[in-house]
Amino acid sequence: NQPGEVFYTEYTYRPWIQIDLQQFIVVTHVIKRDIRTPKVPPQDLYGMYVSKRQWDFVNRGARACFFGLTENEYNCRRPITGQYVTLTLEYEQDSYLDALMDLKVFGLPTGCGRSLGMTTGDIKDYQIETSSNYKDIHQSRAMQGIEGWCSSATDMNRWLMVDFIVPTEVQGVILHGWYQMKRMFIYSFVVEFGLQEHTLRLYGEDGLDPKIFTIDSIQDVHILQKFMFLQNILTRYIKIRVIDPSNDIACFKAEFIGCQVYGNKL
Known part of the structure; x- marks a missing residue:
């Protein structure tokens, strides 16, 4: 979150970025901030997954907090408990996550999973x-x-x-x-x-x-x-x-x- 710091993934199928919360958190929503001007209407198809195991999102074994067209806000349909929060770009061809500056996870600590x-x-x-x-x-x-x-x-x-x-x-x-x-x-x-x-x-x-x-x-x-x-x-x-x-x-x-x-x- 330093001025001028921007994150890009490699050009690949279903690019992703993951946050390890280091304990079990009841996740309610996630906010993304990037340097691009938001598209209206939203054009990118994102998946936001919450899981207790790191790689569950790969085969869609993780619970989806959000799946759909959006730009910056991902509100969970219901709170999900997990340690790993993963943002994916859900396209069937190679693409990349770009211009990402900040990713904030909101929720309540459970006191467990630590x-x-x-x-x-x-x-x-x-x-x-x-x-x-x-x-x-x-x-x-x-x-x-x-x-x-x-x-x-x-x-x-x-x-x-x-x-x-x-x-x-x-x-x-x-x-x-x-x-x-x-x-x-x-x-x-x-x-x-x-x-x-x-x-x-x-x-x-x-x-x-x-x-x-x-x-x-x-x-x-x-x-x-x-x-x-x-x-x-x-x-x-x-x-x-x-x-x-x-x-x-x-x-x-x-x-x-x-x-x-x-x-x-x-």
């Missing part, structure tokens, strides 16, 4: 426990430092656990790795949770089997990989247990997504 403190340091070192340590616990924080946490070479039961101190509604997990002569990351994991440390249970989605989360090994290890739960879980303790079939050390950096739960909700 980082729970590994990245910011709100989760203290004493709240983090691991099965072993080849790399320090404090290096397990997502997007902090160069390296991350690794288990020891003799550890065959590799896990990292966080104590939120109070019951917390957790909605998902973020993991990533790094390079240190080789790929330092895991391939798959399960999640355990509970209000008491010694009575943790495995997270599952069908009521029968534990959910196995699989890392996308095609992605660069530095890219954050987000794993959202089908249903929010209320927990004080959450454990990431590595289930890689190899005997190599387990390495990753982590963050958790969710919201605080206060006394009147317990």
